[in-house]
Every structure is written in structure tokens, then in C-alpha cells.
Amino acid sequence: MTDTTTATVASIPVAPGALPLLGHALPLLRDPLAFILSLAEHPRMVRIRLGPSSAVLVCDPALTRQVFLNDRTFDKGGPIYDRIREVIGDGLSTCPYRLHRRQRRLCQPSFHPARLRGYAAVFARASEVTAASWRDGEVLDVTREMMMLTTRATMETMFSGALPAQTVRQALADTNTVVSAFFRRMMTPALLRRVPTPKKRRYDRARARLSATIAEIIAARRADPTDHADLLSALVGAVDVESRDDEQRLSDAELADQALTFFLGGMETTAITLAWALHLLATHPDVQRRLQAETDAVLAGGPLGPEHLPALDLAGRVVTETLRLYPPAWMMTRTVTQDADLGGVRLRGGSTLVLSPYLIHRRPDLYAEPDRFDPDRWRDVAPDRATYIPFGAGARKCIGDQFALTEAILALTAVVARWQLAPVGDQPFRPTVETSLSSRGLRLRISGRRRVAADVAGSSAAAPRPVSAPPSPPPGAGTCPVQHEE
Ligand code: HEM
Incomplete structure (x- = not known):
């Protein structure tokens, strides 16, 4: 100072x-x-x-x-x-300074670039499955669809493919219940939060079930500690040599808090970013057309994969500009x-x-x-560390920034490759201010462009494949000009 x-x-x-x-x-x-x-x-x-x-x-x-x-x-x-x-415990995003450095050291390996390459393959697949499940002429509840996409991708990158389809479906429903109650509960005084309304009972059940699912997964992973190439394996295997002997690994309770933090924190923010990006494309047909041209040229009719990331230049700038206009963490x-x-x-x-x-x-x-x-304001200009802060800055900067950018760029590409987006009605759409800058209620009409790959709908949607893709070129390299520190 x-x-x-x-x-x-x-x-x-x-x-x-x-x-x-x-x-x-x-x-x-x-x-x-x-x-x-x-x-x-x-x-x-x-x-x-x-x-x-x-x-x-x-x-x-x-x-x-x-x-x-x-x-x-x-x-x-x-x-x-x-x-x-009260919702996500003392995980990385909520803990105070005195607990933070150890937690950050233990969590950082989960987001190592080598792991991100595997996650990118999952994002590409989950995005294609979601985009392929829509029908021509449909009006989409865009935020809901993007939540489904990011939840599916997050579950698979966190817990690999070991989860039964019913568990994934239940976790999706429970996550929606918890996330939509989150802001209301934050704003409600403690005494009222205890009143057993039907909404509170639904929230309690969903929260308990989600915790139990995560606890079961952690117990199973402790029993079989081989590296599944997912976030949970990285957390279970993390060792912090700078801590006291008894604090060098995450305890079961800490693991559960971190898993819930990544799960709830990562999935909603990325889904909202994607929903806003689709809204901006629908209301700016010129940019949409240019993005379609980029997508067609880069994919050349083949399926989307992490290897396309370095060439998805405009998609990266669209995501950068979306995060400028609608930063989910608005305050x-x-x-x-x-x-x-x-x-x-x-x-x-x-x-x-x-x-x-x-x-x-x-x-x-x-x-x-x-x-x-x-998006062209970022053509030759890298965002400045002080004036472009959708992921915060310093030691508490978002640990999932590259994870989110990679997922958003791939998902945007998968959607634009297949679908033309148009607004519904002529009223301007405004954000709902919740914990995030929410796009809740956003609807867009989609019409088919062309099929870019073999039909992927239904193949891996119900039974996610494990994250075992061999390393591909670094995801996001040169696509999103966010500067990094740490
Ligand atoms: C577009 C998507 C995302 C946005 C805009 C976003 C935004 C942010 C921001 C602004 C912070 C800093 C909060 C503060 O300083 O008070 C943060 C922290 C954090 N984010 Fe994200 N985030 C996104 C995606 C993700 C993802 C995908 C994950 C995990 C998979 C994640 C996990 C976290 C965690 C754990 C922290 C706390 C980091 C720490 O304190 O060391 N975020 N995020």
C-alpha cells in the first residue's frame, strides 16, 4: 500500500x-x-x-x-x-485466510494442465450429447439446459464414469434444488430458516442426499485409491508436505467439503456464463454467423474434441466478452x-x-x-489484470478458471455447430440478481443447421464414460486471453 x-x-x-x-x-x-x-x-x-x-x-x-x-x-x-x-462447509472458497494456503496447495493438483486435457475430452463429449438431444424448432429453457450440461460434465470430471445413471439423475435434481434455494436461504434470517416449510424440507432432503452420495463415493475411492484421472482422485491423493504430519492429507470431512465446493461452485457459474453467451449470440446475428463460420471451418464435419481448442479464437473472445458483461460473481x-x-x-x-x-x-x-x-475488443488486446476480473485475483483467484473457460468454449462450439439461435419475443431479457448474475428464465428458439458428427445422443448420456482420454494439446491455449497469476 x-x-x-x-x-x-x-x-x-x-x-x-x-x-x-x-x-x-x-x-x-x-x-x-x-x-x-x-x-x-x-x-x-x-x-x-x-x-x-x-x-x-x-x-x-x-x-x-x-x-x-x-x-x-x-x-x-x-x-x-x-x-x-452452512451449505458447503469450510471448503476452499469459503475458508478464512488461516486455513486457505494449506487447502489451496492440496486442491491445486486437481486442476493441473495435464488433468485438464482429460477433462476437456469429457466437456466435448458432454456438450455434443446435450446439443444433440434438442429438437428442431424447440424453445429451450437455456439456463436449465446449460445446468444439465455442466452438471453432467462436472460429475464425470469429478467422479469419472463410476456412477450409476440413477445416481447421476438424482444428483442433478438435488443440485438444482440446492442451488435454487441457496440465495433465498442466504437472505433469510436464521430463525426463519429453521421453519419447516415444504421448501425447506425439500432442500434438507436434497442437501442430505447429495452429501450422502458424495460420502459414499469418497468411501469407495478410499477403498480403491488407484488414479481414476478425475478430480476426486487428485484430491484423495494430494499431499501437502508443508503441513504438519497429521494435516498433510485432506480428511474425509474436508474431502466432502471440497467436492461439494467444486461441484456447486463450478457448475452453476459456468452454466450461467454459457446461457448468457448464447443469449448474446442470439441477439447479435452477425457475431453468431461469424462464429458458425469459425466452427464449420475448425470442425470440418468431424466430432468436437480438445484438439480444436487452439483454433477456436472467436469462441474464446465471445466467452471473454460474455464474462465482462455478465460476470456471474457480480459482487x-x-x-x-x-x-x-x-x-x-x-x-x-x-x-x-x-x-x-x-x-x-x-x-x-x-x-x-x-x-x-x-468480442472484437479482445482481438489484439489481452484483458488487464485490474480491470478484467471475472475470476477475482490474487491467492483467492478462481481455481477453476481454466476448467470453466475450456468447458465454456467447447460447449459454445458444440451448440453453434448444430443450431441457429434466435430470441423468443421482442422484450429485452434482464438478469435476475441472485448469489450469481442469474440467467434464470432465459428462453431461446433453436433451428437446425446441419449435423456435424455421428449421432451421439443417448450414447454416453446415461452411462458416462471414464475420463481416460490420452493427453491432447493444452486446452484453451491461445483461445481466451485471460491473464493468469499465482
Ligand atoms: C465461469 C465460471 C466461473 C466463474 C465466473 C468463477 C468465479 C470465481 C470468482 C470471482 C472467485 C473468487 C471469489 C472471491 O475472491 O471472493 C472464484 C473462486 C473459486 N472458484 Fe470459481 N468461477 C467459475 C468456475 C469455477 C469452477 C469450474 C470451479 C471448480 C470446478 C470453481 C471453483 C472455485 C473455487 C474452489 C474458488 C475459491 C478459490 C480460493 O479461494 O482459493 N470455479 N471463482
């Missing part, structure tokens, strides 16, 4: 429109995205009030990066994290663990900071015509 400072938090302007007692609760509930964007004119920081508590929204990309990079002082914590932990929070300086202001320990990729990605001083979908 370079600023020499002693200004107090009172020097940070309060966002306009605060009401006595309620603060900014009304605009935040009514239209949180419009409210957040209305604050983009504040160059550095602005205070937001929610009832008696207040938080500092960091608007400046350099300060946002400072917060990301100093994760000891600006840690994960506070009431929002307490509630997320994140941090707790200040001890008095600290940020941007010339002394923040008290215990304060809450809000970071918003959505706000930064749409600042007109950072992006020309920020609301315009323009």
Missing part, C-alpha cells in the same frame, strides 16, 4: 438516496445492478448503508486489486460467509481483519468491503461503449 494517509472512513462519500433506518435497502432490493452502476461515477470508494450497518464499495480497479492481493487483511468472513458455510465481499489503510483512508477492523466486477467491467472510462457486446 503506497498511500500515506490518515483520512477516516467519514471522508468516503455516502451513496445518494439513503433513507433513515433503511439506508439503501430499497434501491438494492429493487434493482441492485442499476444501483451499483449508478455509483460508477465515484472514482475510488463509496459507502452503502443497509439498515444500521454500512459497507464500503470499492469502485477503483487498482484499489480492488489491492484488496484481492492482501487477503490476510481483507479476508473472507462475516455473516454472508457464515451462511454459505464479492471482504472483512477487514485489522485496522488498515486503503486508498488513503484508515479502515477499521471489522468493516465490510464490497468488490464488484460488474461495476468495474462497465465503467465507461475503462471500456469504450461498455454496454456493447463486442
